[in-house]
Amino acid sequence: MKHKVATTVNGRQHEHEVEPRLLLVHYLRDNLGLTGTHIGCDTSQCGACTILVDGKAVKSCTMFAVQAEGRSLVTIEGMAKGGELHPIQQAFWDEHGLQCGYCTPGFIMAAAYLLEQNPNPTEDEIRKGLEGNLCRCTGYVNIVKAVQSAAKTMSATPAKKATVTAGGN
Amino acid sequence: MIPAAFEYARASSVEEASKLLKKFGEDAKVLAGGHSLIPLMRLRLAQPAALIDINGIKELDHIKEDGQKLRVGALTRHVTIHNSAVVKAKLPLLAEIASEVGDNQVRNMGTMGGVIAHADAAGDYPTLALMLDADIVTNQRTIPARDFFKDLFTTALGPDEVVTEVVFPVANGPHKYVKFRRRLFDWAIVGVAAQKMNGGWRIGLTNVGPTPVRANAVEEALQKGAKAEEAAQHASDGLDPAGDLRASPEYKKHLARVLTKRAINQAEGHQ
Structure with missing residues (x-):
């Protein structure tokens, strides 16, 4: 039996009838066309599918779409505003925090959650905070640099931070 | 990977959850954080006929100090437990x-009750529950932890019973959990918890058998005045761990001894 799921994704409201077994990541990609959220491992380990659900980083492959009923989600598509990259996105660009880019949306969303919890993390705290995300290209060094750089930008301009948790465009 | 089809129902109270479990029969499962269940469903190692979603039962999400007890609601997430001033x-x-269960994303979803009811041999909370003589409270009764964990993924819970x-x-007092693993976010290959309380030590072992293990022989040796290194030699007494892809039975027994020594020493502030 199908169930109604009404969500707010990147500030826009959506409503669909879905099968209970539909994973949230498939709902985002196939029903909403938001393909920026990637599926990496399919075993809840790699974090490529990380999004924010009511402000908390969650692996969208490990949640059913029906569980998102009434919740507010932010995906990578919700990060840039008015053609301007979010400071975390800009930092990944500037610091070369990616090579193939497949894991990047998940890293950026996990980093957004990390910086919301801890605006000035140490290198150890960044590494611990991103332990749920795997990258097979970079060796993580430039990812850590990117998060450090984003932390600096965001503490200098606090308004940039608020847009992430609000999740609106 | 797409899980097999199932019926889905949201419960707004523990009573309703229990009724729904009864209605859908023994192939129904409770959905809490879902971070053990959903991966198993995607691999089709689990194919429940129905999921009863208890995430809307807010009263199950609590941490309460109650005299000399600490009551942790079944739906309390790992992140909440880790950050709780009362728990600390x-x-x-x-x-x-x-703080060492999974990663941030897992800790945002996974729950106390889920880990306890799932009873994975590599689960961390069951070890603590067993060694501290915790009680598991359900909608029907209170079960001492030593009577709760029956076998691999098998507990004393009845089909319509919900951990609350x-x-x-x-x-x-002095305490330490040493979780040995190859990757930060991984399950323990072996874990050892040490807690000093009431003048003695409690020592618990994770993933060295189908259920958590209390290292009674280590506790007794410490009670008699043995040093950590000497007492820890008893950590593998009576163990018969299963080998898996990550460790042979012999290696797990070795780890039990080595990590027990480390846990006690680190709890006492020595390295």
Whole structure:
């Protein structure tokens, strides 16, 4: 039996009838066309599918779409505003925090959650905070640099931070 | 990977959850954090006929100090346990263990009750519950942890029984959980918890058998005045761990001894 799921994704409201077994990541990609959220491992380990659900980083492959009923989600598509990259996105660009880019949306969303919890993390705290995300290209060094750089930008301009948790465009 | 089809129902109270479990029969499962269940469903190692979603039962999400007890609601997430000032003050070992379950994303979803009811041999909370003589409270009764974990993924829970709370004793003396794993976010290959309380030690072992293990022989040796290194030699007494892809039985027994020594020493502030 199908169930109604009404969500707010990147500030826009959506409503669909879905099968209970539909994973949230498939709902985002196939029903909403938001393909920026990637599926990496399919075993809840790699974090490529990380999004924010009511402000908390969650692996969208490990949640059913029906569980998102009434919740507010932010995906990578919700990060840039008015053609301007979010400071975390800009930092990944500037610091070369990616090579193939497949894991990047998940890293950026996990980093957004990390910086919301801890605006000035140490290198150890960044590494611990991103332990749920795997990258097979970079060796993580430039990812850590990117998060450090984003932390600096965001503490200098606090308004940039608020847009992430609000999740609106 | 797409899970097999199932019926889905949201419960707004524990009574309703129990009724729904009864209605859908023994192939129904409770959905809490879902971070053990959903991966198993995607691999089709689990194919429940129905999922009863208890995430809307807000009263199951609580941490309460109750005299010399600490009551942790079944739906309390790892992140909440880890950040709780009450847990840090009353049972800091639990906060430490919660901070090492999975990763941030997992800790935002996974729950106390889910780990307890799932009863994975590599689960961390069952070890603590067993060694501290915690009680598992359900909608029907209170079950001492030593009677709760029956076998691999097997507990004393009946088909329409729902874990509502885990009740730990307060213990804030020297403590340490040493979780040995190849990757930060991984399950323990072997884990050892040490907690000093009431003048003695409690030692618990994770993933060295189908259920958590209390290292009684180590506790007794320490009671008789043995040093950590000497007492820890007893950590593998009576163990018969299964080998898996990550460790042979012999290696797990070796780890049990080595990590027990480390846990006690680190709890006491020595390295």
